[in-house]
Amino acid sequence: MAFDYYQYLRTENLPHIWCPGCGHGIVLKALLRAIDRLKLSKDELCLVSGIGCASRLPGYVDVNTLHTTHGRAIPFATGLKLVKPDLKVIITSGDGDAVAIGGNHFIHGCRRNLDITLIIFNNLIYGMTGGQQSPTTPMNRMSTTTPLGNPNDPFDFAELAKAAGATFVARSTTYHVRLLDRVIQQAIEHKGFSVVEVLEDCPTQYGRRNNLRTPAQMIARYKDLTVSVEAADKLPIEDIRGKLLVGVLHHVERSEFAERYDKIIEEARGASS
Amino acid sequence: MGWRESMVYSPGLRLMSGNEACAEAAIYAGCRFFGGYPITPSTEIAEILSFRLPQNGGHFIQMEDEIASIASVLGASLGGVKSLTATSGPGFSLMQENIGYGCIAEIPCVIIDVQRGGPSTGVPTGSSQGDIMQARWGTHGDHPSIALYPASVTECFELTVRAFNLAEHYRTPVILLSDEIIGHMREAFTMPVVGELKVYDRRRPRRDPDNYQPYEGDIPTISAFGEGYRFHVTGLYHDDSGFPTNDPTSIGRQERRIVRKVIKNRHDIIEYDGRFLDDAKVVVVAAGAVARSAIAAVKRARANGRKVGLFRLKTIWPFPQDEIEQLAANVDTFIVPEMNMGQLFEIVTMAAKGQAQIKRINRVDCEIITPSQIQRMIRESF
Numbered sequence: 001m002a003f004d005y006y007q008y009l010r011t012e013n014l015p016h017i018w019c020p021g022c023g024h025g026i027v028l029k030a031l032l033r034a035i036d037r038l039k040l041s042k043d044e045l046c047l048v049s050g051i052g053c054a055s056r057l058p059g060y061v062d063v064n065t066l067h068t069t070h071g072r073a074i075p076f077a078t079g080l081k082l083v084k085p086d087l088k089v090i091i092t093s094g095d096g097d098a099v100a101i102g103g104n105h106f107i108h109g110c111r112r113n114l115d116i117t118l119i120i121f122n123n124l125i126y127g128m129t130g131g132q133q134s135p136t137t138p139m140n141r142m143s144t145t146t147p148l149g150n151p152n153d154p155f156d157f158a159e160l161a162k163a164a165g166a167t168f169v170a171r172s173t174t175y176h177v178r179l180l181d182r183v184i185q186q187a188i189e190h191k192g193f194s195v196v197e198v199l200e201d202c203p204t205q206y207g208r209r210n211n212l213r214t215p216a217q218m219i220a221r222y223k224d225l226t227v228s229v230e231a232a233d234k235l236p237i238e239d240i241r242g243k244l245l246v247g248v249l250h251h252v253e254r255s256e257f258a259e260r261y262d263k264i265i266e267e268a269r270g271a272s273s
Numbered sequence: 274m275g276w277r278e279s280m281v282y283s284p285g286l287r288l289m290s291g292n293e294a295c296a297e298a299a300i301y302a303g304c305r306f307f308g309g310y311p312i313t314p315s316t317e318i319a320e321i322l323s324f325r326l327p328q329n330g331g332h333f334i335q336m337e338d339e340i341a342s343i344a345s346v347l348g349a350s351l352g353g354v355k356s357l358t359a360t361s362g363p364g365f366s367l368m369q370e371n372i373g374y375g376c377i378a379e380i381p382c383v384i385i386d387v388q389r390g391g392p393s394t395g396v397p398t399g400s401s402q403g404d405i406m407q408a409r410w411g412t413h414g415d416h417p418s419i420a421l422y423p424a425s426v427t428e429c430f431e432l433t434v435r436a437f438n439l440a441e442h443y444r445t446p447v448i449l450l451s452d453e454i455i456g457h458m459r460e461a462f463t464m465p466v467v468g469e470l471k472v473y474d475r476r477r478p479r480r481d482p483d484n485y486q487p488y489e490g491d492i493p494t495i496s497a498f499g500e501g502y503r504f505h506v507t508g509l510y511h512d513d514s515g516f517p518t519n520d521p522t523s524i525g526r527q528e529r530r531i532v533r534k535v536i537k538n539r540h541d542i543i544e545y546d547g548r549f550l551d552d553a554k555v556v557v558v559a560a561g562a563v564a565r566s567a568i569a570a571v572k573r574a575r576a577n578g579r580k581v582g583l584f585r586l587k588t589i590w591p592f593p594q595d596e597i598e599q600l601a602a603n604v605d606t607f608i609v610p611e612m613n614m615g616q617l618f619e620i621v622t623m624a625a626k627g628q629a630q631i632k633r634i635n636r637v638d639c640e641i642i643t644p645s646q647i648q649r650m651i652r653e654s655f
Contacts, residue, residue, distance in 0.1 A: 013516060043501050048348075059505055059516060064498040066351065067507035067517075068344065069374050075308075075341035079348030079356065080498060082332045083306055087352075087499045108337040261332060268327035272281045 008032045008042070010062045017056055019127075021207075021215030023174040023200025027121055028057055030177060031090070034185040046087045048077040050097040053128045053202075054121035057092045071102030074109040077116050085258045088188065089115075095122040096134040099155050103135070110164035110193050114257040117187045117194045120157055123202035131205035142209040161195040162250045168194035169250040173222035174201060176246055183248060192256050199226075199244070276303055277467060281328045284466040291429040291455040292359075295385055296321035297464060298433035299357050302472055304383070305331030306356040308345030310338055310364060313397040314453040315387035318359035339364035343371040343384065350382045351506060353497025355437055355474075359385040362404055363394060365411065373412030374508045375446035376531060379493065381475055383436045385449045387456040390639040399639025400453035402561055405616040408448045409590050415528060417535035419542055420448040420590040424564040426460040431470065432587065438473040439542060443534055444492055450589060452612070454562035454641060478502065486513040488527065492534050539591040546585040549575060553582030555606045555654045558597070558621050560586040563610050563642050570647035581651055586617075597624035606654045610634035610642045630654075 009032075018024045035045065045063040049055035051070035058065035064087070068076040073091045081089045098120045099106050109116065125143055126132040133143040133150050136157070140149040161169045168190040170183035180198060187194035201207065201218035212218045229247035232240045282300055289297070296318045299307070307322045323333040332349070336342040339360055346356040360368065365386045375382055388404045390396030395403075404411075408420040419439050421432045433449055440447040478485050478494040487493060487504040488511060496502035509517040510524040518524065535542065546564075548571065550556065559567040564585045574581040584600065586593070601607070607629055609618040618633040625631060634650055636642045 010516075042503060043499060046498050059507070062503060064503050065505045066348070066498070067505070067509070068347075069370055069508055072340060072344040072371065075336060075344035076348035078334065078336070078341075079306065079308055079345030079350075080352045081348075082334060082345075083349045083352035083354040084497070084499050104337050105341055108341070261327075265327040265330055265332075268324060269281075269330070272328045 003033060003036070005029060005032055008035065008062055009060055013060055016060055018053060019204040021201065021203040022053070023123060023198070023202070023219070024053060024057065024121055026174045026177060027119065027180065027198050027200065028060070030180045030184055031119065032061070033181050034188060037185055038188060040088055044086060044088055046080065046089050047092060048073045048080070048089060049092045050102060052094040052097050052126070054092045054094040055097065071097050071100070071105065073097065074102060074105040074118070078109065078112070078114055081114050081116055082258055082261065089117070090188065091116060091118045093118060093120050094127070095120060095124065095136040096126050099157065099160065100135045107160070107164040110161050110166035110195070112257045113165060113167055113192045113254055115191050115193070117196070119184065120195065120197045121200060122157065122197050123200050123206060125202055125206040127202045127205050131209060157195065157197040158249045166195045166250070167192035167252050167254050168248070170195070170248045171197045171199065171244065171246050173199040173226060173246060175219050175222040176226070179228070179246060186248065190251070192254060276305065276329070279330065280467065282467065284464045286461065286463050288459055289426055289462050290317065290457055290459050291423065291426050291451060292317035292387065292457065293321055294426045294429035294462060295359070295433045295449065295451065296325060298430040299437070300325050300329055301465070301467070301470070302355065302434045302437035303474065304355045304357045304437060305329065306346065306349035306354045307333045307358065308336050308342045308349065308356070309358045309360065310336055310342050312361045312364045314389055314456050315359040315361045315385065317456070318385060339367035340371065343368040346382045347371060347375055347380050350380045351498050353500070355381070355441065357383045357385065359387065361387050361389045362391040362407070365404060365407060369411040372446050373414060373416055376412070376416035377508055377510070378506050379444040379488070379495070379531065380446070381440040381444055381495070382446050383433070383440055383449060384446060385433070385451060388450065388452040396639045398453065400562060400612060400641065401637065401639060402452055402563065402612040402616070404450060405589060405613065408450055415532060417445055417532050418448070418590040419443065419445065419535060420450050420588070422450045422560040422586060422589050423455060424561055424585060426458070426462045428587070429455065430462065430464070434470050434472065438471065441473050441475040442492070443538070444475065444495055445531070445535065450561070452561045487515045489513040491530065535591060542588055542591060543593045543596070544587040545593055545596065546583070546587060548583040550582040550584065550600065552580050554580045554604055555608060555651055556582040556584050556600060556604050557608045557610065557647060557651070558584045558586070558617065559610055560589060560617065563612055566642050566644045567610060567647055569644035570651060573644065573648055574651045579651060579655060592620050592624065594620070594624035597621055598626060601625035601628035604629050606630045606632060608632045608634065608647065608650050608654065610647050612636050612642065
């Protein structure tokens with residue numbers, strides 16, 4: 001039997017606002033499948049977002065949902081998770097939301113290692129606000145604020161997350177859907193700050209300015225641009241040069257913030273009695 | 274066991290600073306989350322709560338900046354916990370967008386602003402009253418504002434508790450304006466016993482979760498995330514269900530309601546300390562540190578037989594404009610001493626509606642306006 005997505009959706013809020021060909025729907029479906037496989041109850045879940053196309057995702061899902069200000073999903077989620085440690089807190093964020101306006105929160109979120117999952121919908125451009133460059137727009141590409149080609153170096157989310165202290169970092173694309181299912185599930189299961197970057201497509205704002213004619217073409221190019229972590233281990237270096245790794249890129253265990261804080265409470269309470 | 278019974282708190286006589294009293298009052302009021310970023314002259318509030326909160330089973334977190342601080346406070350409040358941040362002018366400015374978010378999404382929380390000299394970094398250790406207008410109009414758009422202003426260590430305690438009560442009752446951010454002088458001065462003060470001051474908790478929904486409308490009614494009830502209600506919170510205009518809407522009727526209704534819930538109840542919110550007002554011909558209007566000089570000046574002038582009164586603001590916003598208007602009909606002159614270039618002066622002038630003369634004393638060198646400065650102007654006004 002086909003998977004019943006509607007059991008998790010607020011159907012009264014559909015149709016969604018995303019453009020035809022947008023990759024966000026693929027990630028939403030992967031997330032719902034992961035939630036289902038993990039048998040998470042709707043009440044124990046909270047989806048948090050900032051601003052932008054990806055930030056509208058929580059509104060469509062029938063769980064606790066919080067749509068915050070631009071770039072601030074991580075600190076909102078931090079306060080919530082600390083006082084409600086039993087909630088599974090998942091953030092859906094865009095590339096600009098997560099590392100431009102929210103960049104400082106991103107690195108400190110990784111550093112603190114609170115048990116939160118951050119899914120970054122990386123479509124390489126600002127979608128909702130009209131196709132301006134984002135911190136991940138590749139060099140020389142076109143956007144409405146780089147009409148002569150992007151002179152900026154892009155960020156690498158995974159490297160940034162790893163360096164800042166995230167304990168689980170994975171990357172997938174809207175082409176690698178089964179991998180996407182798997183890494184979202186692993187990220188939610190992981191105790192600590194987990195980051196999943198999803199390379200996806202924005203035909204409306206990115207594709208039409210950068211000679212990628214169809215959504216299918218945009219998704220398919222991720223097949224050529226990437227190589228899996230497992231395959232990369234066996235391939236000669238010249239075959240993986242210039243390609244992006246997909247899969248689980250970093251996974252370590254480190255004490256989780258809320259648990260560390262529980263010990264502080266215990267100690268302070270001991271000192272006061 | 275509820276938080277009141279398990280509270281680690283020792284009432285009794287203390288020598289305490291205003292900032293310390295704010296921190297203890299937060300514990301008393303049931304605050305169990307503080308998210309903040311250190312900034313002079315508010316830092317002691319964070320420092321004390323970093324120990325006092327875990328002692329009471331609560332959480333203190335030093336965030337990466339002020340924007341993150343207020344965001345964490347809003348998140349924690351949506352988790353059902355009374356939440357606080359404390360800052361000063363520059364940090365208060367950074368928080369403004371999310372204070373507006375708290376207003377439109379109707380999230381109870383308290384923001385303490387211990388004012389310093391400004392604008393910009395100004396004089397970190399100097400006192401001022403320059404954030405009176407920021408407390409009203411700091412964020413964008415139209416929104417309700419509740420701001421209280423203590424003038425003593427005792428009042429730092431009482432008004433912090435009251436700020437939490439108003440936040441919980443009206444489901445909105447509440448600002449406690451303090452200033453460097455009030456924050457750092459020490460006074461003997463008796464910490465009240467539990468139960469002496471009223472402490473309110475937010476009204477939770479009673480109806481079944483399937484029918485919960487988080488924005489229904491004049492002051493809607495509020496559930497916490499994770500308690501079965503599964504509601505949506507957004508900074509976008511929303512309808513009663515909490516989901517975004519572009520419907521003009523719905524937008525206008527929500528906007529008017531959030532403003533109305535404060536304006537309609539202003540007589541419950543507004544508190545002031547009126548002295549010798551019955552026969553006064555000259556009335557000094559002041560708040561915070563300057564109000565202490567004003568009390569001394571008014572008492573001395575009364576001793577000299579002058580008909581002088583004091584109108585000390587404990588609630589800055591909503592501004593007690595009806596009270597000032599009524600007074601204006603009977604007095605000749607208002608004197609407004611303040612440590613800024615005339616923020617209270619302008620609203621007193623508006624409220625008086627031309628019925629009385631308004632004089633001003635402004636000081637912006639981080640030094641307090643002295644009783645004799647005010648006394649001099651009182652003398653000149655007769």
